[in-house]
Amino acid sequence: MDFDYDLFVIGGGSGGVRAARIAAAEGGAKVALAEEYRMGGTCVIRGCVPKKLMVYASEYPGLMREARAYGWQVEPGTFDWLRFRGRLDRELDRLEAAYRGTLATAGVEVFDLRAKLVDAHRVQLTDGRRFTARHILIATGGRPFLPDVPGVELAVTSNEMFRLEALPARALVVGGGFIASEFACILNGLGVKVTQYYRGAQILLGFDDEARGHVADAMRAGGVDIRCGTDVTALEQIATGIRVTSQAGVAEEFDLVLYATGRVPNSAGLGLERLGVEIGKRGEIVVDGWSQTAVPSIFAVGDVTDRINLTPVAIREGHAFADTVFRGVPRQAEHDLVASAVFTQPELGTVGLSEEVARAQEKIEVYTARFRPMRSLFAGSEDRVLMKLVVSQASRKVLGCHVVGPGAAELIQLAAVALRMGATKEDFDRTVAVHPTIAEELVTLRAPVRSD
Numbered sequence: 011m012d013f014d015y016d017l018f019v020i021g022g023g024s025g026g027v028r029a030a031r032i033a034a035a036e037g038g039a040k041v042a043l044a045e046e047y048r049m050g051g052t053c054v055i056r057g058c059v060p061k062k063l064m065v066y067a068s069e070y071p072g073l074m075r076e077a078r079a080y081g082w083q084v085e086p087g088t089f090d091w092l093r094f095r096g097r098l099d100r101e102l103d104r105l106e107a108a109y110r111g112t113l114a115t116a117g118v119e120v121f122d123l124r125a126k127l128v129d130a131h132r133v134q135l136t137d138g139r140r141f142t143a144r145h146i147l148i149a150t151g152g153r154p155f156l157p158d159v160p161g162v163e164l165a166v167t168s169n170e171m172f173r174l175e176a177l178p179a180r181a182l183v184v185g186g187g188f189i190a191s192e193f194a195c196i197l198n199g200l201g202v203k204v205t206q207y208y209r210g211a212q213i214l215l216g217f218d219d220e221a222r223g224h225v226a227d228a229m230r231a232g233g234v235d236i237r238c239g240t241d242v243t244a245l246e247q248i249a250t251g252i253r254v255t256s257q258a259g260v261a262e263e264f265d266l267v268l269y270a271t272g273r274v275p276n277s278a279g280l281g282l283e284r285l286g287v288e289i290g291k292r293g294e295i296v297v298d299g300w301s302q303t304a305v306p307s308i309f310a311v312g313d314v315t316d317r318i319n320l321t322p323v324a325i326r327e328g329h330a331f332a333d334t335v336f337r338g339v340p341r342q343a344e345h346d347l348v349a350s351a352v353f354t355q356p357e358l359g360t361v362g363l364s365e366e367v368a369r370a371q372e373k374i375e376v377y378t379a380r381f382r383p384m385r386s387l388f389a390g391s392e393d394r395v396l397m398k399l400v401v402s403q404a405s406r407k408v409l410g411c412h413v414v415g416p417g418a419a420e421l422i423q424l425a426a427v428a429l430r431m432g433a434t435k436e437d438f439d440r441t442v443a444v445h446p447t448i449a450e451e452l453v454t455l456r457a458p459v460r461s462d
């Protein structure tokens with residue numbers, strides 16, 4: 011049978027764009043891609059990129075405080091949100107154009123429309139056009155999840171945070187994960203009075219306990235009012251703001267409420283179930299190691315599969331799919347030892363196992379260093395860095411590396427290379443320090459603080 015396309019991709023985010031480009035430019039495939047919103051997906055348009063730019067914007071008051079301690083005569087001044095937002099918009103326009111340019115150069119045909127599947131080899135656009143394709147790749151990402159709480163429609167999600175008309179004076183952030191904790195710090199840095207409600211005992215569940223405790227303590231010291239064990243039972247619009255009631259019956263008032271209570275896969279409305287594509291409990295498309303669904307011609311990558319929901323992982327999955335199916339280079343995306351960073355203030359960088367998970371598996375040694383780094387110590391700050399290695403007693407391999415402090419995200423990238431190579435504690439020790447840096451503490455950790 012002749013197909014209109016070798017590959018039809020639904021979704022123009024990190025995973026979909028990478029797969030389309032490699033299949034077309036390097037695999038010689040005839041490729042089309044449909045995107046209903048803006049090219050670039052969550053990462054570029056309403057996630058990683060604008061978030062990181064907001065992180066940078068929010069760091070300036072701290073930098074100016076530090077500059078004064080270093081002898082500079084500077085005053086913080088005021089932050090012009092709309093000026094920043096205008097520049098942010100232009101940067102996102104530039105990036106979106108770059109994504110489109112990349113696809114055009116690769117020869118991918120783009121449809122700026124929503125698409126759904128008609129059968130295992132056919133898609134239909136919202137304008138009614140239908141196309142056949144030998145392979146279909148679903149890369150439709152995810153969207154914010156909002157719990158069913160009375161008045162929750164008064165809250166915004168991360169999607170709206172980049173489009174605010176003005177910064178609030180008082181903000182409540184609900185949730186304790188990546189997005190909640192990052193935005194709590196961003197808003198705090200920009201001068202907003204921030205309260206964070208988290209239903210559990212400590213924010214950043216799933217990360218190493220000591221590392222997330224360190225982040226939470228530092229966030230509190232920096233001015234974020236984190237309330238653990240607190241959940242919202244109702245939101246209500248009143249004349250002066252949004253009144254939020256917690257399960258303890260306490261009511262507080264805010265100008266903005268941000269819900270960052272997780273994300274769910276965008277798998278509904280694509281016509282998948284009746285084709286025999288398996289959908290999991292959280293709405294994720296179930297795929298095997300090749301990103302192939304139960305229907306052989308249909309594949310899925312990225313957040314819609316809810317494996318590890320990070321842009322670089324989606325990119326690897328999309329690339330591995332294209333290599334396998336269109337370049338004759340079969341390979342699976344690897345999902346172990348994926349490093350990640352939470353852009354809180356201070357940053358948390360992590361790779362490998364937390365102390366808790368490692369201990370449940372085998373006997374370990376734990377090495378930690380907590381210290382005031384030279385730069386902020388000189389400025390009179392109490393901020394401390396945490397460096398931590400979790401080591402296997404039997405193999406001596408470093409099982410986990412956790413860093414909280416300035417540059418943690420940059421540092422953890424290279425620690426991830428070492429862990430992937432199977433580096434032992436002794437390999438770290440044999441590596442001569444780069445002085446004076448924060449990172450050198452990772453190769454000068456002497457005696458274990460715990461061994462069990």
Ligand code: NDP
Nearest residue numbers: 157185186187188189190210215270271272273319351352
């Ligand atoms: P997370 O899963 O990290 O956090 C969700 C938070 O919401 C948790 O604290 C969770 O609590 C809480 N929550 C869930 N349901 C409810 C509820 N019904 N009521 C109250 N609280 C609730 O999701 P995020 O939305 O923060 O981020 C989604 C994903 O996006 C991340 O997992 C990550 O993969 C990716 N991401 C990565 C970033 C990075 O790399 N820097 C930045 C931002 C996002 P509990 O812990 O009790 O379940």
